[in-house]
Amino acid sequence: MARIPCDQETLADRHGPHLAFEPPGGFAQRREPDRKVETHCCFCGQQCGIKLLVAEEKVVGIEPWEEFPFNQGKLCPKGIKRYLLNNHADRITSPLLRRDGGFVPIGWDQALNTVADRFAKLQSDHGRDSVAVLSGASLTNEKAYLMGKFARVALGTRHIDYNGRLCMVAAGAANLRAFGMDRAANPWSDIAETDLVFVTGSNVSECSPITTDYIWRARDRGARLVVVDPRLTPIARTADLYLPVKPGTDVALMNAILHVVLEMGGQDSDFIEAHTVGFDEVRSAVRDYAPERIEQLVGVPAARIRQAAELWTGAEKTMLLHARGIEHHTKGVDNVLSCINLVLATGQIGKPGCGYASITGQGNGQGAREHGQRCNQLPGARDIENPEHRAHIADFWGIDEQELPIKGATSPEIIGLAHRREVRGMLSICYNPLVSLPDARFTREALERLDFFVAIDFFMSETAQHADLILPGSLQEEDEGTVTSTEGRVLHIRKAVEPPEGARTDWRIVCDIAARLDCGEKFGFESPREIFDELRAASAGGKADYYGISYERIDREMGVFWPCPTAEHPGTPRLFEGGVFAHPDQRARFAAVEYRPSADPLDESYPIYLTTGRVVSQFLSGNQTRRIGPLVEQCPEPYVEIHPALASRYSISEGERVRLRSRRDSIELTARVVSTLRPDTVFVPYHWPGALSINRLTHRSFDPVAGIPEFKVSAVQLEKCP
Amino acid sequence: MMGVPPDKKLFVDPQRCIGCRACVQACSECPDHGGYSMIHLDEVDRASTVQTAPTVCMHCEDPACATACPADAIQKGPDGVVHTAMTERCIGCTNCVVACPFGVPNYDSQRDLMTKCDLCYDRTSRDLRPMCATVCPSEALFFGTTEELQSRRPGYVIQEVEFDGHLVRTRNAFVVPVRGDGLVISDERAGGAESIADLCLAEAIL
Numbered sequence: 001m002a003r004i005p006c007d008q009e010t011l012a013d014r015h016g017p018h019l020a021f022e023p024p025g026g027f028a029q030r031r032e033p034d035r036k037v038e039t040h041c042c043f044c045g046q047q048c049g050i051k052l053l054v055a056e057e058k059v060v061g062i063e064p065w066e067e068f069p070f071n072q073g074k075l076c077p078k079g080i081k082r083y084l085l086n087n088h089a090d091r092i093t094s095p096l097l098r099r100d101g102g103f104v105p106i107g108w109d110q111a112l113n114t115v116a117d118r119f120a121k122l123q124s125d126h127g128r129d130s131v132a133v134l135s136g137a138s139l140t141n142e143k144a145y146l147m148g149k150f151a152r153v154a155l156g157t158r159h160i161d162y163n164g165r166l167c168m169v170a171a172g173a174a175n176l177r178a179f180g181m182d183r184a185a186n187p188w189s190d191i192a193e194t195d196l197v198f199v200t201g202s203n204v205s206e207c208s209p210i211t212t213d214y215i216w217r218a219r220d221r222g223a224r225l226v227v228v229d230p231r232l233t234p235i236a237r238t239a240d241l242y243l244p245v246k247p248g249t250d251v252a253l254m255n256a257i258l259h260v261v262l263e264m265g266g267q268d269s270d271f272i273e274a275h276t277v278g279f280d281e282v283r284s285a286v287r288d289y290a291p292e293r294i295e296q297l298v299g300v301p302a303a304r305i306r307q308a309a310e311l312w313t314g315a316e317k318t319m320l321l322h323a324r325g326i327e328h329h330t331k332g333v334d335n336v337l338s339c340i341n342l343v344l345a346t347g348q349i350g351k352p353g354c355g356y357a358s359i360t361g362q363g364n365g366q367g368a369r370e371h372g373q374r375c376n377q378l379p380g381a382r383d384i385e386n387p388e389h390r391a392h393i394a395d396f397w398g399i400d401e402q403e404l405p406i407k408g409a410t411s412p413e414i415i416g417l418a419h420r421r422e423v424r425g426m427l428s429i430c431y432n433p434l435v436s437l438p439d440a441r442f443t444r445e446a447l448e449r450l451d452f453f454v455a456i457d458f459f460m461s462e463t464a465q466h467a468d469l470i471l472p473g474s475l476q477e478e479d480e481g482t483v484t485s486t487e488g489r490v491l492h493i494r495k496a497v498e499p500p501e502g503a504r505t506d507w508r509i510v511c512d513i514a515a516r517l518d519c520g521e522k523f524g525f526e527s528p529r530e531i532f533d534e535l536r537a538a539s540a541g542g543k544a545d546y547y548g549i550s551y552e553r554i555d556r557e558m559g560v561f562w563p564c565p566t567a568e569h570p571g572t573p574r575l576f577e578g579g580v581f582a583h584p585d586q587r588a589r590f591a592a593v594e595y596r597p598s599a600d601p602l603d604e605s606y607p608i609y610l611t612t613g614r615v616v617s618q619f620l621s622g623n624q625t626r627r628i629g630p631l632v633e634q635c636p637e638p639y640v641e642i643h644p645a646l647a648s649r650y651s652i653s654e655g656e657r658v659r660l661r662s663r664r665d666s667i668e669l670t671a672r673v674v675s676t677l678r679p680d681t682v683f684v685p686y687h688w689p690g691a692l693s694i695n696r697l698t699h700r701s702f703d704p705v706a707g708i709p710e711f712k713v714s715a716v717q718l719e720k721c722p
Numbered sequence: 723m724m725g726v727p728p729d730k731k732l733f734v735d736p737q738r739c740i741g742c743r744a745c746v747q748a749c750s751e752c753p754d755h756g757g758y759s760m761i762h763l764d765e766v767d768r769a770s771t772v773q774t775a776p777t778v779c780m781h782c783e784d785p786a787c788a789t790a791c792p793a794d795a796i797q798k799g800p801d802g803v804v805h806t807a808m809t810e811r812c813i814g815c816t817n818c819v820v821a822c823p824f825g826v827p828n829y830d831s832q833r834d835l836m837t838k839c840d841l842c843y844d845r846t847s848r849d850l851r852p853m854c855a856t857v858c859p860s861e862a863l864f865f866g867t868t869e870e871l872q873s874r875r876p877g878y879v880i881q882e883v884e885f886d887g888h889l890v891r892t893r894n895a896f897v898v899p900v901r902g903d904g905l906v907i908s909d910e911r912a913g914g915a916e917s918i919a920d921l922c923l924a925e926a927i928l
Contacts, residue, residue, distance in 0.1 A: 027757035205740035220875035
């Protein structure tokens with residue numbers, strides 16, 4: 001049973017999180033760098049260019065990389081201080097085996113043999129699918145490809161899925177359905193060229209800060225800005241129109257905006273006729289969504305909804321951007337489709353300054369969802385349930401199509417399978433579900449029920465604390481590879497330094513396990529470059545075709561946009577030009593979507609909406625950023641934002657301790673009484689574990705198509721702590 | 723010639739500030755800042771707004787910090803840059819902290835030393851932009867000439883600030899969205915922006 005081997009204090013004493021404030025030897029002793037490595041930040045999907053400064057084979061600082069076109073030197077605080085992860089005191093530098101009382105270091109051979117032996121035994125006793133793999137969207141494309149192949153070929157399990165399930169999958173599924181492929185439709189340079197930026201469910205300034213610059217560049221040319229969000233975020237503060245939508249009602253709001261657009265005759269009938277399917281059903285569906293009819297539902301006055309529609313139709317060119325705010329719902333896919341309906345009905349796509357994008361969250365949020373580490377996917381963004389796709393990849397991998405596992409469970413479902421003991425063994429890499437999944441108590445129970453759990457991690461995440469065996473892997477700057485940014489631009493992560501002695505590159509660890517599972521000949525890679533060569537060949541002919549991309553081209557061209565099927569192909573910054581979509585008939589699909597309530601509805605006992613999100617100085621489950629001193633100082637712990645009207649009802653003042661309780665669990669937090677969110681909604685950031693984890697309160701309800709959890713709406717009660 | 727080109731200045735446009743503190747974190751990474759930030763960023767009134775504002779040195783024509791310094795530790799160069807206190811001279815009296823109308827200098831009690839923004843002199847004197855303005859994601863901090871700024875975006879440049887009747891001329895500049903008679907700082911509060919409560923329907927709870 002994968003329980004924590006000793007008390008938290010003992011673990012924290014050894015493994016942290018401790019706070020790093022200074023480069024090795026301190027600022028005063030910081031040496032002139034021996035070299036400056038042009039690479040990218042390890043955190044979000046913007047993938048800003050940075051230069052890592054290396055002295056005596058240690059990363060000692062950063063410099064802005066002003067020549068890199070996407071961010072031109074601009075950075076958020078995470079990018080500036082991320083270098084403090086290297087040389088961190090908390091690094092794991094030996095395989096660790098769980099024993100009563102704590103973890104003990106063991107040798108690599110013993111560790112790798114143990115993994116192979118335990119998995120083989122579990123699979124022989126309980127079937128191949130009794131072992132599952134959890135992977136992540138901060139992994140490079142090479143590693144994402146490798147994990148998919150490892151699960152399907154070396155382990156032969158159907159159960160592999162990734163933490164992008166918490167991130168981009170609602171957008172991905174909706175994009176696939178509407179456009180026939182899953183990628184931001186436009187390069188970010190198109191944002192700067194548009195006349196109206198429509199941002200919904202994206203706290204751009206904190207979660208994708210560099211995008212703020214593109215929006216301002218559009219506004220400097222006279223573009224207008226509409227922001228839809230239950231919270232008045234920094235980007236919303238200066239918007240031309242701000243709609244404080246009630247959590248979970250986005251479909252109704254977007255349908256209402258389209259209702260008004262059609263009422264005004266704002267549709268592009270030629271575009272609809274020539275390039276789309278299904279408009280009549282959408283027109284019928286939005287007929288019932290007159291703003292005056294749904295204003296109480298969405299919590300925004302009808303006049304303002306009409307204003308949004310007027311701004312949209314009044315603009316020659318529009319760009320619609322969204323992120324997790326509309327995607328983290330049991331109707332995440334529908335929310336996205338309701339946005340795409342507006343874009344398609346007005347023909348606002350596939351032209352300069354005209355388009356649509358979901359802003360990806362994780363470092364390789366785009367690429368990591370293309371190369372086959374998703375439960376329903378094979379390399380090249382192929383469909384694991386499509387017989388042709390299966391045959392193609394089985395042949396490519398040199399296995400019988402019958403041996404290729406079928407679609408497996410999503411990553412939250414894998415936790416559910418572990419809870420039911422249908423999954424007995426698990427390997428995780430780049431995933432910290434104990435902090436990031438909803439209903440943390442359930443996740444903990446599931447981990448504790450595993451027979452054998454191995455975690456590949458550079459730091460001891462809260463999830464890794466439950467592992468039977470921890471294999472110390474590599475930080476982003478300790479390995480080479482590629483990632484694909486939010487724009488669909490494939491970028492080169494350069495290796496700055498070697499992993500510390502005792503740790504190994506992730507791909508090497510995975511290949512070594514595969515070899516011990518008698519699959520060595522299919523995992524004989526000697527470098528990430530060799531994995532990339534196989535990846536791009538595997539992707540050839542698929543939707544996400546990387547065949548024409550090489551590390552050298554990326555370096556020369558500052559990134560290459562996929563699809564890029566040949567070495568001569570220029571890459572594809574803007575998709576769907578000329579109204580040509582990726583479905584076989586080249587037409588986009590409208591989707592008539594109706595409002596549905598949240599899976600965790602308000603009632604008299606739980607009368608307040610809870611919504612969760614990020615702060616600019618922390619990243620995701622915090623396994624990295626909670627170890628960086630200057631970032632922790634910027635936001636040391638979670639808090640709850642409460643509108644003064646709500647606070648006064650409960651006699652709560654600024655700075656007082658309050659208790660939030662949901663149908664799952666409760667949490668005590670410090671109140672921040674601010675008038676910058678809806679009075680019926682409270683907000684808590686989610687980067688922290690244990691007693692500080694807001695995901696103890698969120699619920700395990702998922703979008704029926706994409707499997708994304710409903711982080712953005714939970715019902716809670718509020719009380720002042722006595 | 724050493725020094726910062728006279729036409730290059732730092733523009734501060736609080737309207738664009740998103741409060742991310744990239745400027746503060748980057749300042750501490752400047753090679754000669756030793757891990758300390760010389761600038762700061764404040765929430766203006768978090769209870770009612772997410773407005774934040776970075777505070778960099780405005781490099782006054784007639785710097786009050788230097789005038790108030792009894793040890794002559796603060797020097798203004800011929801290029802108009804007002805330098806941080808010279809370590810060997812600074813007596814840690816905090817006169818400069820009190821004197822500066824913009825609230826720029828910090829007194830560091832651990833090092834018994836005043837520090838303030840020196841326009842990233844080691845960078846700007848070598849034709850590099852200051853760290854803060856290089857990293858700022860929204861160009862709330864922008865470094866360049868007035869012409870460069872105005873070729874990129876609208877806004878009015880202000881290099882004179884009136885503090886309760888006392889006019890201060892600065893080398894650096896503020897950018898404001900609307901033309902006015904200059905920037906006047908006084909104790910009178912401006913009228914509040916519209917409240918979110920006016921923008922949304924949320925009767926159910928209240």
